[in-house]
Amino acid sequence: MKWSSCISNLPDARLAVEDILSEIRSDFAAADVSQSPDFLFITISAYFHGKETAVFQRFKEAMPTTMIIGTMADGVAGNGIEIEAGPAMVASAAFLPGVELHPFYLQLDELPDADSGPGPWHDWLRIPPANDQAFLLLVDPFHGQIDALLEGLDFAYPNTAKFGGLVSGASVQGGNFLYLDGNVFHQGVVGMSMQGLHVDMVVAQGCRDISPPMAISHCTRNHLEKIDGRPAMEVLTQLLNHLSEADRARAKKSLFIGITLDDPDPLRDGGVLVRNLVGVDYQSGAIVIGADLHEGQQIRFMIRDREAASQDLEFVLEDRAGPKPLGAMLFSCLGRGEFLFKTPNHDSGCIEKVLDVKATGFFCNGEIGPVGSSSQIHGYTSVIALFAPLKDV
Numbered sequence: 431m432k433w434s435s436c437i438s439n440l441p442d443a444r445l446a447v448e449d450i451l452s453e454i455r456s457d458f459a460a461a462d463v464s465q466s467p468d469f470l471f472i473t474i475s476a477y478f479h480g481k482e483t484a485v486f487q488r489f490k491e492a493m494p495t496t497m498i499i500g501t502m503a504d505g506v507a508g509n510g511i512e513i514e515a516g517p518a519m520v521a522s523a524a525f526l527p528g529v530e531l532h533p534f535y536l537q538l539d540e541l542p543d544a545d546s547g548p549g550p551w552h553d554w555l556r557i558p559p560a561n562d563q564a565f566l567l568l569v570d571p572f573h574g575q576i577d578a579l580l581e582g583l584d585f586a587y588p589n590t591a592k593f594g595g596l597v598s599g600a601s602v603q604g605g606n607f608l609y610l611d612g613n614v615f616h617q618g619v620v621g622m623s624m625q626g627l628h629v630d631m632v633v634a635q636g637c638r639d640i641s642p643p644m645a646i647s648h649c650t651r652n653h654l655e656k657i658d659g660r661p662a663m664e665v666l667t668q669l670l671n672h673l674s675e676a677d678r679a680r681a682k683k684s685l686f687i688g689i690t691l692d693d694p695d696p697l698r699d700g701g702v703l704v705r706n707l708v709g710v711d712y713q714s715g716a717i718v719i720g721a722d723l724h725e726g727q728q729i730r731f732m733i734r735d736r737e738a739a740s741q742d743l744e745f746v747l748e749d750r751a752g753p754k755p756l757g758a759m760l761f762s763c764l765g766r767g768e769f770l771f772k773t774p775n776h777d778s779g780c781i782e783k784v785l786d787v788k789a790t791g792f793f794c795n796g797e798i799g800p801v802g803s804s805s806q807i808h809g810y811t812s813v814i815a816l817f818a819p820l821k822d823v
Contacts, residue, residue, distance in 0.1 A: 434457035507793075508789075632747060633801070734810060
């Protein structure tokens with residue numbers, strides 16, 4: 431197995447493509463791999479809007495037997511470098527002996543019935559369930575069925591990694607660009623089933639607790655009404671009054687709630703779903719959360735800041751127990767990068783420092799990754815997929 435992560439910031443699209451192709455050929459030659467990659471994941475920056483189809487066609491012409499998937503995004507990451515504005519093109523090329531790749535395109539208004547069992551999902555994707563299977567998903571964000579898609583995939587393909595992102599290349603419906611092996615789409619989902627390799631998932635949410643775990647006593651959908659038997663606003667007000675002045679200032683800008691789904695050690699085993707506090711229902715005193723709630727769930731109030739996000743990423747990378755990765759994909763929130771860390775290449779640099787692997791990916795409008803045993807859409811998060819041969823497990 432061989433992975434190559436390449437990047438070009440040349441402003442001429444044709445020269446940038448040739449720059450990437452040259453890097454891939456050089457990397458493969460250095461590894462004594464004489465054939466074309468089996469898999470190519472490409473992201474180009476929005477700087478190349480209007481030229482994206484020609485760019486991807488050139489990659490396909492150069493590597494006609496390679497399975498190619500990609501998109502356009504507001505910022506990209508590759509070869510240890512993150513470019514958040516201006517011309518940029520990145521590619522992850524992989525030689526994957528023994529790995530089966532199954533591409534698919536999905537229209538989200540065609541989801542199988544949630545009560546029909548897993549069979550219709552397998553038929554819809556035309557992909558049977560298998561061991562050692564993972565799903566890469568590139569999603570147009572202008573659709574309301576994304577959560578239902580992830581729930582259905584978890585149901586039909588349990589115990590498999592689902593990773594990727596909501597693309598960020600356009601601000602209007604129909605403006606995004608999705609590419610799959612010769613075909614261009616402007617809505618829906620392009621994806622790839624990858625069977626026969628080991629995939630480790632790392633999710634760095636970048637938050638720290640400002641409260642102990644507490645239980646939801648009463649809620650209505652996304653309205654949090656009572657915590658540990660007390661009015662929710664009363665609990666939150668008391669909590670904020672006991673914070674340091676610095677943390678109170680942070681809470682005004684970045685206060686979140688962590689919802690434990692199914693993991694007894696949520697912060698360090700990926701079992702917390704972090705969601706925004708949308709507002710307050712002053713009539714009832716309820717706190718409005720950006721997710722549906724259930725009585726009995728454990729929650730904690732959290733804040734996000736630069737130091738917490740940096741420490742969290744390094745911790746979860748160092749804490750993983752899988753084999754040494756040969757390749758990596760990075761799906762990071764548009765709210766991270768230099769906006770949060772005030773320094774370039776933060777997440778990519780941390781991955782390279784801790785794991786000695788270079789990640790390829792893009793800045794997303796939402797990141798797809800696990801929370802415990804379920805797949806979720808995250809925000810302000812970095813989702814990292816790490817790839818290794820099965821023989822190394």
